[in-house]
Amino acid sequence: MVTVMLLLLDSRHRLWLATLVIAGSICFYGVKGGIFTLLTGGQHMVLGPRRSFIGGNTEVAFAIVIALPLLWWVRTQLTQRWLRVAISLAFALSVIAVLGSYSRGAVLAVSAMLGFLWLRSSGKLLTGRDAAHKKLVDLIERGESLPVDFTNRVIYYVGPVDPVRDE
Numbered sequence: 001m002v003t004v005m006l007l008l009l010d011s012r013h014r015l016w017l018a019t020l021v022i023a024g025s026i027c028f029y030g031v032k033g034g035i036f037t038l039l040t041g042g043q044h045m046v047l048g049p050r051r052s053f054i055g056g057n058t059e060v061a062f063a064i065v066i067a068l069p070l071l072w073w074v075r076t077q078l079t080q081r082w083l084r085v086a087i088s089l090a091f092a093l094s095v096i097a098v099l100g101s102y103s104r105g106a107v108l109a110v111s112a113m114l115g116f117l118w119l120r121s122s123g124k125l126l127t128g129r130d131a132a133h134k135k136l137v138d139l140i141e142r143g144e145s146l147p148v149d150f151t152n153r154v155i156y157y158v159g160p161v162d163p164v165r166d167e
Contacts, residue, residue, distance in 0.1 A: 020074050026067035029060055030094025037100030038093075046100040061098045061106030065113055068094055072117060127156045 009015050033046035048060030068091060075087040098110045126148065128136075139146055 019070055023067045023070035023074055026063050027071050027090050027094050030064040030097045031090050033097030034093025037096050042100055045102050046097050057101040058103040061101035061103040064094050064098055065109045126153050
């Protein structure tokens with residue numbers, strides 16, 4: 001089956017469609033489980049379909065965690081606002097389903113995955129070497145405006161750095 005799939009994925013469009021089908025198929029259980037968790041107040045465990053390889057709580061939760069980055073990537077490729085909102089809602093419900101699965105490993109995995117997606121999102125983490133930090137201090141001391149808005153951002157100091165040649 002893998003060979004057939006590889007033969008069919010001969011264009012960017014088909015690859016995008018395959019990713020949509022894979023992410024959508026697994027996240028269907030995420031949306032269903034998220035709604036179930038919200039409606040029951042988390043009193044019952046989210047389970048996958050019976051007699052399947054994702055039938056247990058841990059199995060379905062890990063499958064959802066694996067599909068979430070694919071779903072997020074599909075979201076970034078869309079231009080229609082309503083589809084982006086719908087996929088964001090599906091993403092949130094899938095995270096709730098993972099929490100409702102009561103799988104400790106899946107909760108750790110979704111926490112790590114969300115942290116990684118946050119770090120990879122643009123503009124959240126700013127890095128700078130010694131010279132960048134010195135320039136910012138100089139701008140503040142002179143009362144000039146900063147080149148970047150630091151509101152709700154993390155600043156990571158990447159130094160000190162050994163001088164290279166004539167630095």
